[in-house]
Structure formats: structure tokens, C-alpha cells
Amino acid sequence: MRITCVGGGPAGLYFATLAKLADPGNEVTVLERNPAGVTWGWGVVFWDDLLDDLFRYDPVSAERIWQAAYKWDEYEVRATGKPTTHLAGYGFSLGRHRLLDILSARAVELGVNITWSDELTDLADLPPSDLVVACDGARSRIREAHAEHFGAEVEVARNKYIWLGTPKVFDTFTFGFEQTPAGWIWFHAYPFDDKTSTFIVECTPQTWSGLGFDTLDARDGTERLRQIFASHLDGAALIDHRAEVGRTGWQSFRRVTAQRWDHGNVVLMGDSAHTTHFAIGSGTKLAMQDAMALADAVGSGDDLAVALERYEHRRKAAMAPLQRAARASSAWFEKMPEYAHLPAGRFSYALSNRRGEYPTWRYLLHMATQSAIPRTLLRWTLSARRWSRARRRTDAGQVTTGHAILPHTA
Numbered sequence: 136m137r138i139t140c141v142g143g144g145p146a147g148l149y150f151a152t153l154a155k156l157a158d159p160g161n162e163v164t165v166l167e168r169n170p171a172g173v174t175w176g177w178g179v180v181f182w183d184d185l186l187d188d189l190f191r192y193d194p195v196s197a198e199r200i201w202q203a204a205y206k207w208d209e210y211e212v213r214a215t216g217k218p219t220t221h222l223a224g225y226g227f228s229l230g231r232h233r234l235l236d237i238l239s240a241r242a243v244e245l246g247v248n249i250t251w252s253d254e255l256t257d258l259a260d261l262p263p264s265d266l267v268v269a270c271d272g273a274r275s276r277i278r279e280a281h282a283e284h285f286g287a288e289v290e291v292a293r294n295k296y297i298w299l300g301t302p303k304v305f306d307t308f309t310f311g312f313e314q315t316p317a318g319w320i321w322f323h324a325y326p327f328d329d330k331t332s333t334f335i336v337e338c339t340p341q342t343w344s345g346l347g348f349d350t351l352d353a354r355d356g357t358e359r360l361r362q363i364f365a366s367h368l369d370g371a372a373l374i375d376h377r378a379e380v381g382r383t384g385w386q387s388f389r390r391v392t393a394q395r396w397d398h399g400n401v402v403l404m405g406d407s408a409h410t411t412h413f414a415i416g417s418g419t420k421l422a423m424q425d426a427m428a429l430a431d432a433v434g435s436g437d438d439l440a441v442a443l444e445r446y447e448h449r450r451k452a453a454m455a456p457l458q459r460a461a462r463a464s465s466a467w468f469e470k471m472p473e474y475a476h477l478p479a480g481r482f483s484y485a486l487s488n489r490r491g492e493y494p495t496w497r498y499l500l501h502m503a504t505q506s507a508i509p510r511t512l513l514r515w516t517l518s519a520r521r522w523s524r525a526r527r528r529t530d531a532g533q534v535t536t537g538h539a540i541l542p543h544t545a
């Protein structure tokens with residue numbers, strides 16, 4: 136089969152790898168507009184569920200991702216005028232650059248042809264292909280070219296955000312809320328290697344313009360943020376890559392949906408089909424799980440139209456709960472100032488329960504684990520769970536390494 140993936144993000148590179156694993160005879164090309172090693176964004180977070188899937192589908196790249204991942208325990212919640220509180224849990228993070236390096240190296244090892252600095256500007260320029268995968272991101276040119284057919288819609292969220300990096304290495308995933316004369320502004324920060332953290336800042340549009348971000352250029356705007364969050368940064372800088380090209384990274388989140396994902400032999404995958412608000416940190420996971428589902432469907436030997444239909448159906452069903460969670464989560468942040476009066480423990484609980492689904496015992500556990508000894512015990516318990524889950528994955532990987540597409544239950 137001749138397969139062309141337009142876009143060398145996580146979705147495109149991972150699908151290319153799986154398509155080669157399924158059948159080394161597949162001719163797979165990835166067109167990527169950026170040069171090798173160049174991408175946008177900073178670190179991304181993920182959890183055990185993605186790692187479980189990665190180890191099932193390709194233990195080789197999974198092991199590399201696992202080795203490179205930064206492991207963090209707990210969430211810390213800081214807010215002006217309140218003592219610091221903690222939320223139970225653990226997770227992993229990895230720089231987007233590093234993730235794409237791992238995925239592209241693996242794809243090339245298997246014989247995928249990646250053409251860097253190769254931007255598709257006209258669909259007529261596509262090489263002859265049995266399957267064209269449009270994995271060209273949230274602003275997909277292919278989706279836009281057939282917007283009516285795909286039933287694509289873009290909803291722009293209210294809050295403003297900016298995705299920054301910092302050399303300040305946070306101890307763990309940290310939410311920090313600062314009260315300013317123009318209103319509340321907050322960050323989500325997490326380390327993703329031993330030199331760098333992601334630092335995403337968000338606020339309402341009123342606070343954004345009240346603080347002057349609508350008129351400040353990128354450098355002055357970043358400096359203003361550094362002053363606002365000085366007590367969290369220990370003198371470290373905030374970095375906005377866009378400042379280097381005279382632009383600012385402030386944006387409003389664009390929620391993309393598409394009623395149909397296929398058009399003849401063209402299929403949408405990852406952010407080109409759906410975006411998921413960063414408040415639940417899952418877009419990369421969903422993009423890679425799309426790749427798994429598409430590889431299964433295409434590898435089934437069914438007629439292409441049937442396979443693409445099955446892929447879309449499976450992914451829409453699997454994503455629905457997460458999409459609801461993402462909406463609830465972004466809505467919580469849009470109303471954040473309404474929760475600011477809560478005492479520290481209740482405030483951080485409201486933040487963790489922003490999807491509104493937790494049973495009462497979670498609240499009781501949360502309050503009980505704000506003191507040192509119960510918190511340490513819970514942390515040890517969760518560390519043991521993380522360790523045993525990692526062990527199970529690795530053991531299963533050792534048994535199954537070398538298979539093409541691995542058995543799975545997703």
C-alpha cells in the first residue's frame with residue numbers, strides 16, 4: 136500500500152511507524168513542512184494509559200519514550216493569600232522535540248521516508264497514494280480545503296493562554312494562581328527534563344487587556360509575566376519562542392470538530408480531526424491513539440471505505456468522555472475567579488474536581504492528605520502502583536517484542 140502522511144507530528148510519525156510494522160511492504164512517506172529537529176511548543180504530559188498502549192503497539196519506541204520521560208509525583212496548588220495544598224497523583228512529561236526525535240528515528244529505522252521542509256500547499260501536489268492521512272494539525276490545510284465535506288467547525292474559547300518554557304525546574308506539576316489589580320492570572324507548570332519546565336499562562340480576556348498584554352510586544356509581555364510570577368520562578372526567565380520572530384504566543388484555544396473524517400482515500404487524524412483543551416493535557420495521547428486505531432483498521436484487510444468508517448467510529452466513541460471532560464475543565468478555568476474565595480483545601484479540591492464527577496470520599500481523602508504523614512503514605516502507595524504498572528508493561532513488552540502489530544483490547 137502507498138501511504139502519504141501530511142504532517143510529521145506525533146500522529147503522523149506514529150502512524151507511519153505502525154503502518155510499516157504491520158506490513159514492511161507498505162511504502163510510507165511523511166511530508167513535514169518544518170526542517171528536521173524543528174517544532175513548536177514545549178513539554179507535554181501523559182499518564183500510564185498512554186504508556187500501556189504504546190508498549191502494546193510498539194515496545195521499541197515505547198521503551199525509548201519511557202526512558203526519556205520525566206516522572207513527577209503529586210500536583211501542587213499555590214494561590215495568592217492561601218497556603219500551598221497538594222493533589223494526589225503522578226504523571227510523566229516529555230519535551231515535544233524529544234518525542235518527535237524518538238518517533239522520527241523509529242520511523243526511519245523501519246524504512247519510512249520522511250521529507251523535511253516539505254510543505255504541502257496544493258493537494259494536487261500529493262504523490263500518488265492509496266491512502267492520504269491528513270495529520271497536519273489543528274489548522275489542517277487539507278481539512279480546510281474540504282471543510283464542507285468534513286463538516287468542520289472551530290469554536291474559539293474565551294480565555295487567553297500562552298505556552299512558554301522556563302529554565303526553572305519545578306519540583307512537580309504546579310498550578311499557581313496570582314491575584315493582580317486586573318484580576319486573576321495563573322500558570323500550569325511541570326518539569327519535562329532536568330533543565331526545563333513547561334509554563335502555560337492563562338487568564339480571562341478582561342485580565343489580559345487589563346494587564347496590557349493586548350499592546351505589549353512579545354519581549355515586554357514575557358517580562359511582565361516574569362514579574363507577576365517572580366515568586367515562583369526564583370529569578371529564572373520565561374521564554375516565548377515567537378518573540379524571536381517578532382510575534383507573540385498569546386492565543387485563544389481553538390476547539391476543532393469534524394462531522395466526517397474521511398473523504399475518498401483521505402482521512403483526518405489527530406488535531407486535524409479534533410482538538411482537546413490543554414487543561415486536561417491529552418491531545419498528544421489522543422493523536423497517537425488515533426494512529427493506533429487507524430493502523431488496526433487499515434491493517435484489517437477490509438475495503439478502505441469500511442476501514443476508515445470503523446476507525447472514525449471507534450475513535451469518536453473512545454474520545455467522547457475525554458472531550459466532555461476537556462469542556463468541563465476549560466469552563467472551570469473560564470469561571471476560576473468565582474472559586475477564588477474558597478479556603479485553600481476546598482479551592483484545590485474544586486480545581487481537581489473541575490469535571491464534577493468525584494464521589495464524596497475523594498473530598499475527605501483530599502482534606503485528610505493535606506497533612507504530612509497521610510500525604511506521604513498516599514504518595515508511597517501511588518509510587519508503588521506506578522512502579523508495578525511499569526514493571527507489568529516492561530514484562531509484557533519483553534514477551535511480545537518483535538511482533539508486528541501487537542494484540543490489544545482497546
Ligand SMILES: Cc1cc2nc3c(=O)[nH]c(=O)nc-3n(C[C@H](O)[C@H](O)[C@H](O)COP(=O)(O)OP(=O)(O)OC[C@H]3O[C@@H](n4cnc5c(N)ncnc54)[C@H](O)[C@@H]3O)c2cc1C
Pocket residue numbers: 141142143144145146147166167168169174176178179180181253254255256270271272273275276297298335404405406407411413416417418419420421422
Ligand atoms: C498549550 C498546549 C499545551 C498542550 N499540552 C499537552 C499535553 O500536556 N499533553 C498532551 O497530550 N497534549 C498537549 N497538547 C496538545 C498536543 O500538542 C496536540 O494535540 C498534538 O500535538 C497533536 O498532534 P498532531 O500530530 O495531530 O498535530 P501536530 O502536533 O500539530 O503536528 C502536525 C504537523 O503537521 C505539520 N504540517 C502542518 N501543515 C502542513 C503542511 N501543509 N505540509 C506539511 N506539514 C504540515 C506541522 O508542522 C506539524 O509538525 C497541548 C497543546 C497546547 C496548545
